[in-house]
Amino acid sequence: MTSTGDACAAAHPDQARTEVIRLPGGASLWVVRVEGGIRDAHHPALSAARPPSPGTVAVVVDLALAPLVSAAGARALTSLAHDLADDGTDLLVATADEAVGRALAGDDVLTVVPKVAEATAPYAGGPSPAPAHEAAQDRATAPDGKAGTGDLPSTDSGARVSAMAHAGGAAPAGAAARAGRAGMDGSAGADGSADTGRKVTIRSRTGTGPGGGAGDRAVGPGVGVAGGVDGRAGVDDRAGVDDRAGQEGERLRAEVRNLKAEVRNLRAKARTHPLVSRAQGILEERYHLPDDRAAFQLMEASSQRFNVRLRTLATAVVTVPRPRSPHSDWFPGRERRVPPALAFQPGLRAASANSSEVLGAVLRRSMEITEATMGDVRLVDPVTGSLRLEKHQGLDEDFAEFFDRVDYSRTDGAETACAVAARQGTRVTVTDVAADTVFAESAKRALLAAGSRGCHSTPLTAAPGQLLGVVSTHHAHPVQALTATQARTLDEMGAQAGRWLDWYQRTVVLDALEDLHHRGGTWA
Numbered sequence: 331m332t333s334t335g336d337a338c339a340a341a342h343p344d345q346a347r348t349e350v351i352r353l354p355g356g357a358s359l360w361v362v363r364v365e366g367g368i369r370d371a372h373h374p375a376l377s378a379a380r381p382p383s384p385g386t387v388a389v390v391v392d393l394a395l396a397p398l399v400s401a402a403g404a405r406a407l408t409s410l411a412h413d414l415a416d417d418g419t420d421l422l423v424a425t426a427d428e429a430v431g432r433a434l435a436g437d438d439v440l441t442v443v444p445k446v447a448e449a450t451a452p453y454a455g456g457p458s459p460a461p462a463h464e465a466a467q468d469r470a471t472a473p474d475g476k477a478g479t480g481d482l483p484s485t486d487s488g489a490r491v492s493a494m495a496h497a498g499g500a501a502p503a504g505a506a507a508r509a510g511r512a513g514m515d516g517s518a519g520a521d522g523s524a525d526t527g528r529k530v531t532i533r534s535r536t537g538t539g540p541g542g543g544a545g546d547r548a549v550g551p552g553v554g555v556a557g558g559v560d561g562r563a564g565v566d567d568r569a570g571v572d573d574r575a576g577q578e579g580e581r582l583r584a585e586v587r588n589l590k591a592e593v594r595n596l597r598a599k600a601r602t603h604p605l606v607s608r609a610q611g612i613l614e615e616r617y618h619l620p621d622d623r624a625a626f627q628l629m630e631a632s633s634q635r636f637n638v639r640l641r642t643l644a645t646a647v648v649t650v651p652r653p654r655s656p657h658s659d660w661f662p663g664r665e666r667r668v669p670p671a672l673a674f675q676p677g678l679r680a681a682s683a684n685s686s687e688v689l690g691a692v693l694r695r696s697m698e699i700t701e702a703t704m705g706d707v708r709l710v711d712p713v714t715g716s717l718r719l720e721k722h723q724g725l726d727e728d729f730a731e732f733f734d735r736v737d738y739s740r741t742d743g744a745e746t747a748c749a750v751a752a753r754q755g756t757r758v759t760v761t762d763v764a765a766d767t768v769f770a771e772s773a774k775r776a777l778l779a780a781g782s783r784g785c786h787s788t789p790l791t792a793a794p795g796q797l798l799g800v801v802s803t804h805h806a807h808p809v810q811a812l813t814a815t816q817a818r819t820l821d822e823m824g825a826q827a828g829r830w831l832d833w834y835q836r837t838v839v840l841d842a843l844e845d846l847h848h849r850g851g852t853w854a
Contacts, residue, residue, distance in 0.1 A: 346375035347821050349757040350386075350750065351446075351811050353454045354765035357387045361446055363817055364396040368403030376410055381419060382754060388420035390449045393430065394814035404433045411440035422449045447810040450761065605713060609644035617656055617850035628850055636842040637684045643846070646839050649712045653847055660847040661840055669837070670829040674822070685834055689720050692790070692801050692827045697723065699819050700786055700812070702803035707790075708736065708748065709799040709831070715739065717752055717800060725804065729780040732773075746773055748800040751787040755797060757820065758787045762808040777804075784809030788824045792832035799831065 344366030351359040360381040368375065379389050391407065393399060399407075411421035422441045423434055431442045443449045610625035619625050629647070633640045653660040669680040675691040693707045704724035708717040717736040722729070738749035746769060751758040760766050761784055763777050777785075782804035790799040801824070812820070 344373055346373070346378040347817065348378055349759065349812075349817065350754065351390075351450060351759045352747075352761060352766050352768055353450055354762045354808075355454065356385070356767035357453045358385055359388050359390050359449065359453065360386045361390045361392060361811070363392045363394075363814060363821075365818075367396055367398035367400070368393075368406065369398070369400045370402045371406035371409070373403065373406070376406055379410055379414070379421070386419060387453050388422055388449070389414055390422045390424055390443075390446055392446050392814055392817075393423060393425040393427070394445065395818065399425075399427075399430050399433075401433070404430070407434060408437045408440055411437065415439050424449060446812075446814070450811060454761075605641065605648065606644045609647040612647055612652075613846075613850060616652065617853045619850070619853055624853070628846055631849065632842045632846040635845060636838055638839055638842045639685070642685070642839060643842055645712055646835075646843050647846075650840075650843060656847075656851045660844050664840065667833055667837060669833050670826060672826055672830055674819075674826055680830060684838075685831065686721075688827060688830055688834075689799075692823065693721050693723060695823055696786075696788065696801045696803050696820065699816055699823075700803040700805075702786075702805050704780070704782060704804035704806075705802060706730075706733070706804075707799060707801040709790075710752070710797055711735070717748060720799075725780050725782075729776060732776040745770065746787075747785050748787040748802050751789050751802075752797055752800050755789055755791060755795060757789065757817070757824075759809065759811060760785050760787075761810065764808075780804070781806050783807050786812065786820070788820045790824045790828040790831060792825075792828040796828070796832065798828045801827075 346365065347363040349361045349363070351361055353359065360379070362375050362379045364373070364375045366373070375391060379391060381389060391410075407421075407423060414421045420441065421439070422443055423430075424443050424446045425431055425434075426444050434440055435442050441449075606626070606629075607622070609629065610622040613619060613625040613628055614622055617625075617628075619628070629640060629643055632638070633643045672678050672680045672683070672688065672691070674695050675688075678687065678691055689707050689709075693705050696707075697703070697705045702724075704722075706719060706722035706725060706729075708719045710716075711718040714735065715737075717738055719730060719734050719736075733746070736746055736749050738745070738752040740749070747758045747760045750768060760768065763769065763774060763783050763785065766774075769777065784805040784807065785802050786809070787800055787802040789797055790801060791797055
């Protein structure tokens with residue numbers, strides 16, 4: 331029997347790719363994407379179908395890209411289902427192949443679903459919270475289905491009627507008429523009804539009285555006068571005040587924005603300055619430089635020559651073992667490797683690209699694959715061991731500042747999706763940020779404020795266990811599991827980017843270090 335797979339499935343050897351799908355309420359699924367046919371119990375997918383951590387309620391084996399499942403393979407899957415059931419974990423198999431489905435459905439310990447996205451429904455911990463605009467609409471609706479007025483003052487008839495009309499409810503005709511008359515003559519009573527039976531005295535500020543001073547004018551019922559002969563002066567005065575207030579408000583908002591930007595820049599410099607200063611001190615001592623300025627110029631020259639970021643070069647100075655002497659090669663006998671291909675971005679030349687270009691391409695391609703409007707990519711910082719934000723798109727600066735560094739070593743439950751992906755070395759999908767328990771409350775608030783309701787975090791790895799970074803896409807609405815094709819494309823891109831980043835660190839960055847070393851040797 332065969333399982334539905336695409337035309338290029340035969341080109342992929344037997345392998346298994348894994349990921350975690352987190353569901354509302356805190357439950358998670360361990361998903362195993364099968365590559366190659368399952369002919370017997372020795373396929374890698376069967377050994378990979380062991381959840382790595384507690385809290386996994388089910389394992390999902392995705393056969394969408396498996397070209398075949400033999401009878402022995404079906405028996406192996408059924409046996410796996412019994413083993414997992416003994417540990418209290420369900421097994422679901424996602425396949426659109428009816429023959430495979432019938433062969434597996436005979437054992438009630440195993441559940442067959444058409445696709446991975448449909449495996450999540452039985453385990454979701456209740457409905458997701460309604461988006462903010464829906465919640466606001468619900469709050470504006472009274473129990474009888476009519477639009478409510480909330481806490482609007484009962485004495486403001488015009489505002490009350492306007493609010494009811496805006497909320498979709500029809501205001502009583504009498505109330506609308508009274509509000510209209512009150513707005514015309516400015517004489518609403520305490521109960522909101524218009525008083526049209528008395529004379530109103532209005533003091534004018536436009537020189538209508540004797541000697542050009544303020545004068546009093548008596549007007550009859552139903553006559554509205556804003557001020558002056560024709561009533562325009564008071565309106566103009568109020569408009570001028572409103573304009574000045576608006577301009578002042580905008581000026582203050584711009585000043586706040588500028589201050590925030592300055593604070594962010596200062597904090598960024600404060601994070602980078604200790605590293606650069608430490609590297610300067612190492613170089614100053616190693617090459618007997620006259621001062622730290624000479625050390626900075628030494629790093630700056632090599633950084634520019636090899637198009638390596640100064641922070642990256644300073645990190646290498648601090649972390650790479652020192653040369654044997656100032657006058658010998660730093661890396662004698664080093665073998666130069668051919669740069670790995672970047673097939674996910676055909677127009678990018680792997681041999682001459684810099685890390686910023688590659689990371690930008692990784693972010694753009696990830697957002698295209700997942701149809702996202704927001705995303706970020708981060709690298710492992712060799713000095714601190716944290717995930718350092720390198721690029722982001724569609725996310726504001728508050729997000730960038732809050733998540734500038736992410737510690738993925740902590741396992742106390744107060745973490746992020748990218749931290750879990752980094753630690754486990756596999757993609758993590760959070761279907762609903764608002765209803766998930768993986769995040770620290772402060773991180774959840776920052777994500778929701780940035781507009782992220784669902785995310786996919788994919789590790790960038792050079793080899794199993796060799797993490798270089800993580801790319802995450804963020805979505806304005808809760809998300810479902812990725813399709814098999816999306817998952818494969820993201821995994822292949824992550825592996826290509828990881829191998830290139832490893833090559834870059836071992837080749838281009840070391841070239842820059844060697845250049846710096848030779849320049850520094852002239853001082854020693």
